Amino acid sequence: xxxxxxxxxxxxxxxxxxxxxxxxxxxxxxxxxxxxxxxxxxxxxxxxxxxxxxxxxxxxxxxxxxxxxxxxxxxxxxxxxxxxxxxxxxxxxxxxxxxxxxxxxxxxxxxxxxxxxxxxxxxxxxxxxxxxxxxxxxxxxxxxxxxxxxxxxxxxxxxxxxxxxxxxxxxxxxxxxxxxxxxxxxxxxxxxxxxxxxxxxxxxxxxxxxxxxxxxxxxxxxxxxxxxxxxxxxxxxxxxxxxxxxxxxxxxxxxxxxxxxxxxxxxxxxxxxxxxxxxxxxxxxxxxxxxxxxxxxxxxxxxxxxxxxxxxxxxxxxxxxxxxxxxxxxxxxxxxxxxxxxxxxxxxxxxxxxxxxxxxxxxxxxxxxxxxxxxxxxxxxxxxxxxxxxxxxxxxxxxxxxxxxxxxxxxxxxxxxxxxxxxxxxxxxxxxxxxxxxxxxxxxxxxxxxxxxxxxxxxxxxxxxxxxxxxxxxxxxxxxxxxxxxxxxxxxxxxxxxxxxxxxxxxxxxxxxxxxxxxxxxxxxxxxxx
Numbered sequence: 001x002x003x004x005x006x007x008x009x010x011x012x013x014x015x016x017x018x019x020x021x022x023x024x025x026x027x028x029x030x031x032x033x034x035x036x037x038x039x040x041x042x043x044x045x046x047x048x049x050x051x052x053x054x055x056x057x058x059x060x061x062x063x064x065x066x067x068x069x070x071x072x073x074x075x076x077x078x079x080x081x082x083x084x085x086x087x088x089x090x091x092x093x094x095x096x097x098x099x100x101x102x103x104x105x106x107x108x109x110x111x112x113x114x115x116x117x118x119x120x121x122x123x124x125x126x127x128x129x130x131x132x133x134x135x136x137x138x139x140x141x142x143x144x145x146x147x148x149x150x151x152x153x154x155x156x157x158x159x160x161x162x163x164x165x166x167x168x169x170x171x172x173x174x175x176x177x178x179x180x181x182x183x184x185x186x187x188x189x190x191x192x193x194x195x196x197x198x199x200x201x202x203x204x205x206x207x208x209x210x211x212x213x214x215x216x217x218x219x220x221x222x223x224x225x226x227x228x229x230x231x232x233x234x235x236x237x238x239x240x241x242x243x244x245x246x247x248x249x250x251x252x253x254x255x256x257x258x259x260x261x262x263x264x265x266x267x268x269x270x271x272x273x274x275x276x277x278x279x280x281x282x283x284x285x286x287x288x289x290x291x292x293x294x295x296x297x298x299x300x301x302x303x304x305x306x307x308x309x310x311x312x313x314x315x316x317x318x319x320x321x322x323x324x325x326x327x328x329x330x331x332x333x334x335x336x337x338x339x340x341x342x343x344x345x346x347x348x349x350x351x352x353x354x355x356x357x358x359x360x361x362x363x364x365x366x367x368x369x370x371x372x373x374x375x376x377x378x379x380x381x382x383x384x385x386x387x388x389x390x391x392x393x394x395x396x397x398x399x400x401x402x403x404x405x406x407x408x409x410x411x412x413x414x415x416x417x418x419x420x421x422x423x424x425x426x427x428x429x430x431x432x433x434x435x436x437x438x439x440x441x442x443x444x445x446x447x448x449x450x451x452x453x454x455x456x457x458x459x460x461x462x463x464x465x466x467x468x469x470x471x472x473x474x475x476x477x478x479x480x481x482x483x484x485x486x487x488x489x490x491x492x493x494x495x496x497x498x499x500x501x502x503x504x505x506x507x508x509x510x511x512x513x514x515x516x517x518x519x520x521x522x523x524x525x526x527x528x529x530x
Contacts, residue, residue: 029054036061051099064099131165132200136193142214143167143204147184155180157188157204167202175206175274176238187272189214206273209233212241215272219265222247222257229254231283234337241276242294242334244283255280281338287312291343294335298324301348311342318347362386369420370413379405380413392417425449431456438462444504446497451488458487466505474498 015025036052049066067080069092085092145157145167153171169188180186188204189211205211213230222228227249235241245254258280259266266278284290291312292300302315316324324345325332336343346354359381366377369388383402385391392414399410428449435456440463441447447455460466469487475498476486488498507514 026056029056036063066097066099069094069096128165128199132193132195135190135200135202138190139193140210140214141190142187142211142218143190144185144187147180147182147186149182150180155186157186159202165200165202167204169204169206173203173205173207175276178206178238178274207235207237209235209241212243212269212273212278215269216243216258216265219268220258220260222252222254227252228257232338232340234334235276236330236334238274238276240279240330240334241273242279242281242338244281244290244294244338246283255282279334287339287341291335291339291341294338295324295331295343298331300324302351309342310340311344313344313346313351315346315348315351318349321345321347366391370416372413372416376413388417388420392421428453436461440508441466441505443508444501446493446501448491451491451493454491455487460487463505463509466502467509467511469502469505471495471498471502474501 033052033054036054037050041050051064051066053062053064054060055062067085069082069085070079071082071094073079073081082092082094085096143159145159148156148158148166150156153174155169155174157167157169159165159167167188167190169186173188174180188206189208190202191205191208191210192203194201194203210233212235213233216230217223220228223230223245228245228247231244231246233241233243243258245258247254247257257265266280270276270278279296281290281293281296284293287307288303288305291303291314295314295316298316298320300314300316304313304315306312314324323331326334332343332345359378362381362385363374363377365388366372366380366385367374370377370391379402380391385394394414396407396410396414399405399407399414402410405413425448432449432452435453437452437456438461441452441455441461442449444466455461455466460469472484472486474486474488475493475495476489477484486498503512503515506512
C-alpha cells in the first residue's frame with residue numbers, strides 16, 4: 001500500500017517533534033489522536049464519542065464513533081439498539097460499545113485551532129512527565145547548569161538539553177556572599193523534586209551538607225569506589241565545614257586520601273565552596289574518640305558520656321577553651337552536628353570546682369538524711385554514692401569493700417537510709433491524701449507517692465482521670481521548637497512507661513479488656529503493666 005504525501009508528512013512531523021522534545025514517538029502519536037478527536041467532536045457534535053486512530057507505519061487516519069448498545073434508544077448520536085448492533089456484530093450485548101466508521105472530513109479554521117491547542121498541551125504535559133521521571137531519580141546528585149536569570153536573589157538554572165527544563169537555587173540555598181549572573185556555569189546539589197500544576201519543580205542547593213560529600217566523591221576516587229566512606233558532614237556554609245571519613249581498607253588512610261597530594265583534592269572542593277575551610281575528621285565507632293577528633297584542633301583532657309540523653313561533657317585545658325568553642329561557638333556547634341551528640345565544654349578549673357560543689361552537696365545531704373558525721377558522709381560521697389536511694393538498696397557486699405566499714409556499720413547506715421526514704425514516702429502519701437488522690441492509683445505499677453502528688457496537683461485524682469490522659473499529658477511534647485512539660489516531667493518516666501500506666505488505668509477502670517500477653521515478646525524492663 002502506497003503512503004500518500006500528506007500521510008508521510010504527518011509521520012515526519014511526529015518523528016521531528018519526538019526528537020526535538022526527547023519524548024517517545026507513541027506519546028506524540030497519542031497526542032495527535034487526542035487533538036484530532038477534539039476537532040472531530042466540533043464537526044460531529046460534542047456529545048459524540050469520537051475516536052481517531054493513526055497508523056504508526058503508514059500515517060493513515062481513521063475516525064470512528066462509539067455507540068452504546070441499549071434496549072430503548074434515547075439518543076441516536078451516542079446509542080444503538082440491540083437489533084441494529086447485532087447486524088454489525090452478532091455477539092453484541094446490551095452495555096457493549098460498537099465502533100462505527102466515520103467518513104474523513106475537512107478541518108475548518110476553528111477546529112484546527114482547537115486541535116492545535118490540545119496537541120501543544122498534551123506534548124507539554126508529556127515533556128513535564130518525562131522531566132519529573134528523569135530528575136526524581138537524581139535527588140542526591142550534583143548537576144551542572146547555566147544561570148538563566150536571577151529573580152529576587154533566587155537563581156534560575158537552565159539544565160540544558162532538549163526538554164531538560166529549569167531548576168531553582170533559592171536565596172537561602174546559596175553560599176553567603178556568592179554572586180551569579182546570567183550565563184555563569186553553576187554546580188549544585190539536587191535535594192528535592194516536586195510535581196506541581198505548573199510542571200516539575202527542581203530545587204537545588206549549594207549549602208546542603210551532602211553537597212560537600214558529593215564534591216569529595218567527584219574529587220576522591222577512593223570515595224567513588226567505596227573504599228573510603230563519608231560518614232557525616234556538618235557545615236557553616238561559606239565559613240567552615242567538618243567531614244568525617246573512614247576507610248574500609250586498613251592500608252588506606254581516609255584523611256590522606258581526601259586531602260590528596262599537596263592538598264590538591266581538598267583544595268578543589270574548597271575552591272568550589274568559595275574558600276570554605278574544611279576539617280577532615282577520622283570517624284570512629286567509639287563515640288568518645290569520635291567526639292574528641294571532631295573537636296580538633298582543640299586538645300581534650302577528659303570526656304564523660306551520658307548515652308541515654310546523647311550528651312557528652314568535655315573537659316579541656318584552661319588555655320584551650322576558646323579554641324574548643326571556636327569563633328561564635330562554631331567549632332563546638334559543628335562538632336555537635338557532625339557527631340549527633342550534645343556537647344558541653346568545661347575547663348579543668350570549672351570541672352574541678354563543680355566536682356567539689358557536688359561532693360559538698362552530697363556530703364551535706366548524707367549528713368542530714370542519715371544522721372552521720374562529716375567524715376562518714378564524705379567517705380560515702382567519695383565512694384561514688386550519689387543519692388540516699390543508692391545507699392538504701394545497694395548490695396551489702398559493696399559496703400564491706402569500703403575501708404573502715406564493718407558489717408554492723410553498713411547495716412546501720414542502710415537501715416537509716418531506708419527509714420529516711422520511708423519518712424519521705426509517708427510525707428508524700430499524706431500530701432496525696434490531702435489532695436484527694438484515690439488509693440486505686442497506688443496500684444498502678446511505676447507510680448510513686450511523689451508522682452501521685454504531682455498528678456493530684458494537676459487534677460488527675462482517680463483511675464478514670466488517668467485513663468483519660470494521653471502520654472503527652474504525662475511526659476510532655478514538642479510544639480515547634482518549644483518543649484511542653486507534662487505532669488511527670490522530671491521523674492525519668494519514658495513514653496513507653498507512660499503508655500503502660502494509662503493502659504493499666506483503662507483496664508482497671510473497666511474501659512477495655514486486658515490485652516493478651518505475647519509469649520514471644522518479653523515485657524521491657526521498666527514498662528508499666530496491668
